[in-house]
Amino acid sequence: MHETLESVQLKSKKVIDGAIKVYLIFLSLPLILIDREAQILSLLMFTSLSVHAAGKHYFRLIKIPIFFLAASTVVILLITDGKEILSLGLLRVTDKSVEVALTTLIRSFATLSALIYLVLTTTLPEIVSAFRFLPFFIRELLLMTYRVIQHLIDDAFRLHMAAEARSGYFGFKRWINTTALLAYSLFLKSLRRAEMFDMAMESRCYSGIYPVQNVKNKGMFVVAVIVTLLVAGYLL
Amino acid sequence: MIETRDLWFGYDKMVLKGVNFRAEKGETTILMGRNGVGKTTLLMHLNGLLKPLRGKVLIDGVEVKYDKKSLKEIRKKVAFVFQNPDDQIIAPTVWQEVAFGPANLGAERLDDIVKEALESVGLKGYEKRLCSQLSGGEKKRLSIASVIAMDPDYVIMDEPAAGVDAIGFKSIVEIVRMLKKRGKGLIISTHDFDLARKVGDKFIFMDDGKIVFEGDEPDIALALKLGIRTFSTGKLIVVPHNSEIPKIDADFVAAMGIKAKEKAAMDGIEVDITSAVLERSILRALEGHTVMLICSREMLEVVKREASKFPVNLEIKEIPKVSKVLPIEALGE
DSSP states (O other): OOOOHHHHHHHSOOSSBSHHHHHHHHHHHHHHHHOHHHHHHHHHHHHHHHHHHHTHHHHHHHHHHHHHHHHHHHHHHHHOOSSEEEEETTEEEEHHHHHHHHHHHHHHHHHHHHHHHHHHHOOHHHHHHHTTTSOHHHHHHHHHHHHHHHHHHHHHHHHHHHHHHTTTTSSHHHHHHHHHHHHHHHHHHHHHHHHHHHHHHHHTTOSSOOOOOOOOOBOHHHHHHHHHHHHHHHHO | OEEEEEEEEESSSEEEEEEEEEEOTTSEEEEEOOTTSSHHHHHHHHTTSSOOSEEEEEETTEEOOOSHHHHHHHHHHEEEEOSSHHHHOOSSBHHHHHHHHHHHTTOSOHHHHHHHHHHHTTOTTOTTSBGGGSOHHHHHHHHHHHHHTTOOSEEEEESTTTTOOHHHHHHHHHHHHHHHHTTOEEEEEOSOHHHHHHHOSEEEEEETTEEEEEESSOOHHHHHHTTOOOOOOOEEEEEETTSOOOOOOOSEEEEESHHHHHHHHHTTOOOSBOSSHHHHHHHHHHTTOEEEEEEOGGGHHHHHHHHTTSSOEEEEOOOOOOOOOOOGGGGOO
């Protein structure tokens, strides 16, 4: 079977845990966005924490955003006006473009590293638990949607395997036919699932309560160190 | 007691046709029948998930009403474990799944309730796990824990042993026994004779939307006729000594009692089993062989009674023609 992000989240080593982790990440973001020193510090701290938490999974996860980030940086580098420092035929690299590209790269990477740490170590129910002050219907909707997505992914995976086992993806035409069939079957399954979901909730006396568990806060010292460094970086 | 009286239900075609069902509290009632005979439909009526077209459902003597308030009361008393745990698991984490029912019933101390329910099904420490990460057997136990947490008087289980391995099966048996010990009434629909025999106090067979058998012991022969899975491919054909011996291509011939041995000798039948006859005959049938057991007429009832305790296809071949029986002295060796 495939290794999902959920299993990585559950297995990852959590130096910081609980609602405090979610608050730390979300409250760090404004600081990371506005201050260069905070960005560099955040980049170093959250990347280290992420590598410690999930090892190779960090690199697997960051591969795709880095690809887009690199492509955008190159574009910024080549299209921004300013004093020319390098010429590549029609394309020019300017002092301004280097500065803008570098700023964008560091800012994006720093933000990404903080968010990736959150993604690698926190399941959605934990995030919802941290936001228990949100209106009930939003939390309920988030959790139900999440559960339905879990079901859909499972069903899609099973259908995909069944089609693959019967040579469903050989050739472009067959690939299109199989994908259409799979989408149709998935839609029917999701309708049935919705019906069963409703029945399962009814059978357990659903009266508008969707419980959310509190996750105990852990790693307060590490949180204090990170906050101190980020604030110090910002102030100095 | 959960009771149905003349229960009718169906859409285009009737699925339940006047079902009169009874299940006592503190007992395990096993509901069996081949696929599509209406077992799940009947079970869904017992906690108000379906409303009958005709007839009524009574729980502890009180007729079920279908307004929201009454249904909540019923579902507090009668919990339902779905056949496919994925249909039942509605929350992303184990803790949320187990806490869902009690929270909606207004229970406090959710952490303690969840912990206790998970411990009772052998899922201690699973609180933070995501449901999507559990194995099939674990999901099954989780779905049971989520109804145990509601502390109902009756627990309905639809095919609890379907798709579980030997370890999972053992754990399901233990959970059912534990619930019975706690005084719960259990109603279990199953195809699994192993489970039925291990936990059942009362056995009900359904066929074509009706109850066709009720008893304290399962009737294996009827089960086979109804197409209920018994895992038995062997056959035990019992012939009384004073009947014509039919021409059967049996793998083994057994003779039980002097009169039976005399009869076999007289008809020139070579007997394979002559000692510990009943036990060995049943054993051979359990192995999948066809065994013809000739027994004295007086022993016929005993053979029927003992053989019906095992999943063998029992058949009594009685051709009412009394044969002449020679005295044993006349047979020699």
